Amino acid sequence: METDPAEKASLVSSRRRFLGTGALVGTVGLLSACTTPPGGATSNGGGGASGGGAEGSDDYTAAIKKLVAGRELQVGFTPPVLSEYYTQMENAAFTRMAQLEDLYGVKWKWEKSSPTGNFNAVEQQISTVQSWTSREFDIVFICTGANFATMQGVYKKAMDSGTKIFQFNQPVELYPIDDVNTVSNIGYDNRWQSGYVAGKFIADTLKGQGKIIQIMGPAGSDWTKARLVGFNQAMSENPGLEVVGSADGGYLRDKGLSAAQDLLTRNADVNAIYGENEDMALGASQAVDAAGLKQWDGNQGVVIIGADGLLSGMDAIRNGKLTASVDVNSVDNAIKMIDTAFQSIVLKNYVPKVSNITTHLVTKDNVDAYASYINGVMSPAKKY
Amino acid sequence: MPTSSTHSSAGLRIQSILSKPGSGIVVMLVLFVIVMAVVSPAFVTFGNWQNIANQGVFVLLLALGMTVVLIARGIDLSVGSVMGLSAGVSAYLITQGLIFPLALLAGIACGIFCGLLNALMITKLGLPDFVATLAMLGVARGVLFLWTAGTPFTRYMTPAYSLVGGQTQIAGFVSIPIIISIAACIALSLLLRRSVLGRYLYAVGGNPDAARLSGIPVNRIKTYAYLISGGCAGLAGVILAGRATNVAPTMGTGYEILAITAAIIGGAALTGGQGRMIGAVLGALTITLITNAMNIAGISSEWQQLVTGVILLIAVLLDRLTTYFKHRQRSTEIAAAVSVDPTAKPVQHVMS
Numbered sequence: 001m002e003t004d005p006a007e008k009a010s011l012v013s014s015r016r017r018f019l020g021t022g023a024l025v026g027t028v029g030l031l032s033a034c035t036t037p038p039g040g041a042t043s044n045g046g047g048g049a050s051g052g053g054a055e056g057s058d059d060y061t062a063a064i065k066k067l068v069a070g071r072e073l074q075v076g077f078t079p080p081v082l083s084e085y086y087t088q089m090e091n092a093a094f095t096r097m098a099q100l101e102d103l104y105g106v107k108w109k110w111e112k113s114s115p116t117g118n119f120n121a122v123e124q125q126i127s128t129v130q131s132w133t134s135r136e137f138d139i140v141f142i143c144t145g146a147n148f149a150t151m152q153g154v155y156k157k158a159m160d161s162g163t164k165i166f167q168f169n170q171p172v173e174l175y176p177i178d179d180v181n182t183v184s185n186i187g188y189d190n191r192w193q194s195g196y197v198a199g200k201f202i203a204d205t206l207k208g209q210g211k212i213i214q215i216m217g218p219a220g221s222d223w224t225k226a227r228l229v230g231f232n233q234a235m236s237e238n239p240g241l242e243v244v245g246s247a248d249g250g251y252l253r254d255k256g257l258s259a260a261q262d263l264l265t266r267n268a269d270v271n272a273i274y275g276e277n278e279d280m281a282l283g284a285s286q287a288v289d290a291a292g293l294k295q296w297d298g299n300q301g302v303v304i305i306g307a308d309g310l311l312s313g314m315d316a317i318r319n320g321k322l323t324a325s326v327d328v329n330s331v332d333n334a335i336k337m338i339d340t341a342f343q344s345i346v347l348k349n350y351v352p353k354v355s356n357i358t359t360h361l362v363t364k365d366n367v368d369a370y371a372s373y374i375n376g377v378m379s380p381a382k383k384y
Numbered sequence: 385m386p387t388s389s390t391h392s393s394a395g396l397r398i399q400s401i402l403s404k405p406g407s408g409i410v411v412m413l414v415l416f417v418i419v420m421a422v423v424s425p426a427f428v429t430f431g432n433w434q435n436i437a438n439q440g441v442f443v444l445l446l447a448l449g450m451t452v453v454l455i456a457r458g459i460d461l462s463v464g465s466v467m468g469l470s471a472g473v474s475a476y477l478i479t480q481g482l483i484f485p486l487a488l489l490a491g492i493a494c495g496i497f498c499g500l501l502n503a504l505m506i507t508k509l510g511l512p513d514f515v516a517t518l519a520m521l522g523v524a525r526g527v528l529f530l531w532t533a534g535t536p537f538t539r540y541m542t543p544a545y546s547l548v549g550g551q552t553q554i555a556g557f558v559s560i561p562i563i564i565s566i567a568a569c570i571a572l573s574l575l576l577r578r579s580v581l582g583r584y585l586y587a588v589g590g591n592p593d594a595a596r597l598s599g600i601p602v603n604r605i606k607t608y609a610y611l612i613s614g615g616c617a618g619l620a621g622v623i624l625a626g627r628a629t630n631v632a633p634t635m636g637t638g639y640e641i642l643a644i645t646a647a648i649i650g651g652a653a654l655t656g657g658q659g660r661m662i663g664a665v666l667g668a669l670t671i672t673l674i675t676n677a678m679n680i681a682g683i684s685s686e687w688q689q690l691v692t693g694v695i696l697l698i699a700v701l702l703d704r705l706t707t708y709f710k711h712r713q714r715s716t717e718i719a720a721a722v723s724v725d726p727t728a729k730p731v732q733h734v735m736s
Contacts, residue, residue: 082534082633090534114529219685248685254628254635261435262679266426279632286629290551291431312538312630 065104068346072107075341075384076132076140078125079169081251082114084310085330086143089168092334093141094380100342101382110384111137122146126154129165133158139341143169145221155181164345168337169328171226177353183344186337186355188328193359195227197326198305199234201361202241202272205296205303205323209240210271213263215249215256215280227276227307244270249280256283264291272303278313278325281306285321296323309362311378314371317364324363327370331377332357406651408702409666413673416695420677427680434557438550438627440672441561442467442620446643447650447664448572449616454647455576456609457589457656458506458513461640462520463617466498468636469524470621472531475631478540488548488622495618496611498524503607521640529633537631549626561623568616573661581608589656646671649699670699 077093079086090112097108111132115124125144132140140163144151155165159181167185177185188194202212214231217224235241245263249256256275264270264287273288275281285295285304294301297320306313309327316322336357343349362370420427446463453460474491478484498520505516546552550559576582587595588605596602620639625631648654649670650663674695678688 082529082532084535084632087534114534216685219689245679245682246684247679248688252628252632252634253630254624257627258435258439258675259679261439262432262676265429265432265435266424266680279630282630283628286551312536315538 061103064347068104068106070105070107071346072109073139073341073345074109074135074137075111076128076137076142077110077112078128078140078142078144079112079114080122080125080143080145084312085308086114088310088330088374088378089334089337091380092331092374092377093338094383095377096335096338097384098380098382100338106342106346108384122150126150129154129158133161133163136161137163138345139163140165141168141337141341143167148175148222152179152181159183164341166337166341166344168333171222172354174222174226180353182353184340184351184353184355186333186340186357188333188356188359190223190226191230191233193230193356194307194326194328195230195232196234197230197359197361198227198274198307199231199238201305201324201326202274202303203234203238206241206271208238211242211244211267211269212272212274213260213267213270213284214243214246215259215263215273215275215284216246217251217276217280218248224276231274249275249283251277251279253279253283256280257286258283260284260287261290264288264293268293270302272305275304275306278306278308278310278316278322281322281325282313282316285316295320309360309370309374311371311374314362314367314374317362317367320364324361327360327362329357329359331374334377404706406660406663406666406703406706408704408706409649409670409699412695412699412702413666413670416673416677420681424680427677430557432676432680434553434559436669436672436676437562438559439676440668441550441565442624442639443642443646443671444565444665444668445568445616445620445623446639447646447668448568448661449613450643450647451650451652451659451661451664452572452576452585453513453609453613454644454652454654455589455656455659456585456606457592458606458609459517459644459654460499460502460610460613460617461514461517462498462502462524463613463620463643464636464639464641465521465524465528466495466614466617466636467621467624467639468631468634469498469528470495470618471625471628471631471635472528472537472621474622475537475540475625476531478542478545479537484542484544491622491625492615492618495614495616495621497614498617499610499612499614500607502614503610506610507603507606525633525637528631528635532631532633534633536633538629541626541629545626547626549623549629551627561627564619564623568619569661569665572612576661581605585609586657589658591657642671645696649696649703651703670696 077090079089094110097110100106101108113125113128115122122145125142125146129140129142140158142165158165165182167180167182167187169187170185171190172180172185172187173189173191202210216228235243244267247259247263249259256279259280260273260283268291273281273284275284281304288295288302288304296303303323305324305326306322307326307328309325309330313322313325317325336355340351340355344351360366360370417428426432446467450460450463470491473494474487477487477490482490502517502520505511505519506513509516511519543552547554548560550561553559554563576585584595584600584605585608587598587600588602592602595605621636624635628635646667647659647664648667650659650665650667652659652663674692675688678691683691
C-alpha cells in the first residue's frame with residue numbers, strides 16, 4: 001500500500017515545485033477535473049499537474065482572468081476546533097489563495113470561526129453556518145463533529161440560499177454520498193488512508209506479532225469509527241497481533257497520557273501503541289517514558305504511531321519520541337479545497353462530490369521531506 | 385444468638401459511622417476498590433495509585449477552589465479556561481527567556497487576576513456569579529485562542545519543569561504536583577476551619593443578608609473566594625503545562641464541570657454554606673478513580689460515560705444517605721437527652 005520513501009520524497013519535491021512555481025500548473029490540474037458530472041464519481045488522488053493543452057501560456061492565463069473578471073469571494077472557514085492541524089491548513093489555503101489572486105485576479109474575503117469548546121461543541125458551528133448563510137457568503141468550508149443528519153439540513157438550507165458548502169477533512173466515507181448535501185468533500189478515506197496505514201505499519205514493524213493498545217478519540221466520533229475500520233482490517237490480516245486495551249484520549253495530549261498510563265498499568269508488556277491522533281500518541285509516548293519502558297529504536301522497544309501530520313509531531317519523530325505518524329496532508333487538503341471552490345464557484349465547473357488527497361506515512365527516514373513541505377506554506381505571501 | 389440489644393447497638397454504631405460527613409463516599413470508594421482488586425489486580429499496585437494521584441491533582445486543585453466559592457454561595461465556571469490561560473502565560477514566558485520561577489508565578493498571578501475580574505464583575509457590576517464567570521470562561525479561552533493562533537505553545541520544557549509537571553518523581557515515589565496539592569488542601573482546610581475568613585465564608589454562603597446585617601463585609605469575602613479559586617486554577621494550569629509538555633488552545637476545556645462535580649460529590653452545595661476540603665479530595669478521587677478503573681477494566685469508551693454517570697449518581701445518593709443518618713443520629717441524641725432530663729435543651733447544630 002505504501003510507496004518507497006524515496007519515491008514519496010520525490011513526490012514531495014515535485015509538490016514543492018508545484019507550489020513554488022505558482023498556481024498555473026495547479027490550476028491546469030484543477031481544470032482537468034472539470035468533466036466529472038455533479039454528484040458523480042469519486043476522485044482519488046490530488047489535483048496534480050495532469051492537464052494538457054494551454055498550460056503555462058499567457059493566453060490561457062489571460063482567458064481565465066477574463067472569466068474571473070475580478071470577482072470577490074466571501075469565504076467562511078469553520079474547523080471543529082482551533083488546532084495546529086487547522087492552522088497548517090489555513091496557512092496553506094492562504095498561500096493558494098494568494099497565488100490565484102496574483103494570477104487570475106480573484107479576490108478573497110476570509111472569516112474564520114471555530115467552536116471554543118471541544119469536538120462535541122457543535123451548536124456554535126451550526127449557528128455560524130446559519131449566520132454566514134444569512135449574510136450571503138459565497139463559500140463555506142466546514143469540518144464538524146456534529147451529527148451527520150443534523151448538518152445535512154443546515155447545509156441544504158445554505159445551498160438553497162446560494163451559499164455553497166464544501167466539507168474538508170470529514171469522514172464522508174461512512175455515509176451514502178448521495179445523502180451529503182454539499183458541493184464537494186475534500187479529504188481522504190480515514191479507513192484505508194489512515195487507520196489501515198497505522199495498523200499495517202505496526203504489523204510490518206513487529207513482523208505480525210505483538211500486543212497493541214489503542215488511544216482513541218471521543219466515543220461516537222466519526223473519525224474514530226472510520227479509522228478503526230481500517231485499523232481492524234489490518235489486525236484481521238495479522239492474527240498474531242492482539243489489541244489488549246483501548247481508551248478514550250479525547251484528542252488531547254494530557255488525556256492521552258492519562259489513558260496510556262492506565263492501560264500500561266495492566267499491559268506493561270505491550271509492543272505498540274496506536275494513537276488515533278498525534279497529540280494522544282505524544283501523550284502515550286510520555287507514558288511509555290514514565291513507565292520506564294523503552295521506545296522503538298529500530299529493533300526493539302514500544303512502537304508508537306499517531307496520525308495528523310503536525311510539525312510538532314514531526315519534531316517528535318526526529319527526536320525519537322514518536323516512531324511514525326500518518327500525515328493526513330493538511331497542505332494538499334487546503335490547496336484542493338481552495339482549487340475546488342474556485343473551479344466550482346468562479347469557473348462554474350462540475351467538480352467531484354468527493355476528492356481524496358494523498359496521505360503519507362512519516363518516519364524518521366522521510367520526516368525532513370514532509371516537514372519541509374508543510375514549512376513551505378507556513379508563511380503565506382498574504383494573510384486574509 | 386444475638387439479642388435485640390446487640391442488634392440495636394450494632395445498628396447505632398453503623399448509624400454513627402454513616403452519619404460522619406463524607407462517610408457514604410468513603411464506603412462506596414472502599415467497595416469500588418475491592419471490586420476492582422478482584423477484576424484486575426493491576427488496579428491495586430503502587431504504580432497505579434501513583435498514576436491516579438498524578439492524574440487527579442488537576443481536578444483536585446480546581447475542586448478545592450470551587451468548594452471555597454460554593455461555600456460562599458458562588459460558582460466559578462471559568463476555572464477550566466483560566467487554567468488553560470495560566471498554562472499559556474507560563475509556557476510563553478519561559479520561551480521568551482523569563483527565569484523559570486518567575487514564569488510559574490506569572491501563571492499563578494494570571495489565575496488570581498482572572499479571579500479578581502470575576503469578583504469585580506459580581507460585586508461591583510452586580511452580575512450574577514453564573515453570568516460573570518461564564519463570560520470569563522469565554523474571555524480567557526478566547527485570549528488563549530487568539531494568542532496561540534491555534535498552534536500550541538511548545539519548546540518550553542526544561543528538566544525543572546518536568547519535575548514541577550510530575551514527570552519526574554522525587555525519591556521515586558512522590559511528585560511535586562502531589563506535594564503541592566496536599567499543601568494546598570491543608571492550607572485551605574486550616575483557612576476554613578481556623579480563620580475568621582473561613583467562618584465568614586460559611587456565614588456569607590449560609591445567609592448573605594444575615595451576614596451583611598452582622599457587619600460581615602460580604603463583597604470582600606466573596607472577592608477572597610474568587611481570588612482563591614482563580615489562584616487554584618492558575619496553579620493547576622502551571623502544573624498541567626508541565627505535564628502535557630505543550631499548551632494547546634483547548635487546554636482545560638471541560639475541567640469546570642469536573643471541578644463542580646467533585647465539589648458537589650464532596651458535600652458542597654449550590655445553595656452555599658456547605659463544603660469541606662476533605663470532601664473535595666474525595667470528590668476528585670472518585671472522578672479520577674472511576675476513569676482509571678474503567679480503562680484498566682477494559683470498559684469501552686461508549687460504556688464509560690454511562691458507567692461514570694451511574695457511579696457518580698450512587699456517590700451523591702450515598703452522601704445524601706449520610707445526611708439522613710446524621711439527622712437520625714441527632715434525633716436519637718435529642719430523644720436520649722430528653723428521656724434522661726426532660727428539661728434538657730435540644731443539641732446545638734454545629735457548623736459542618
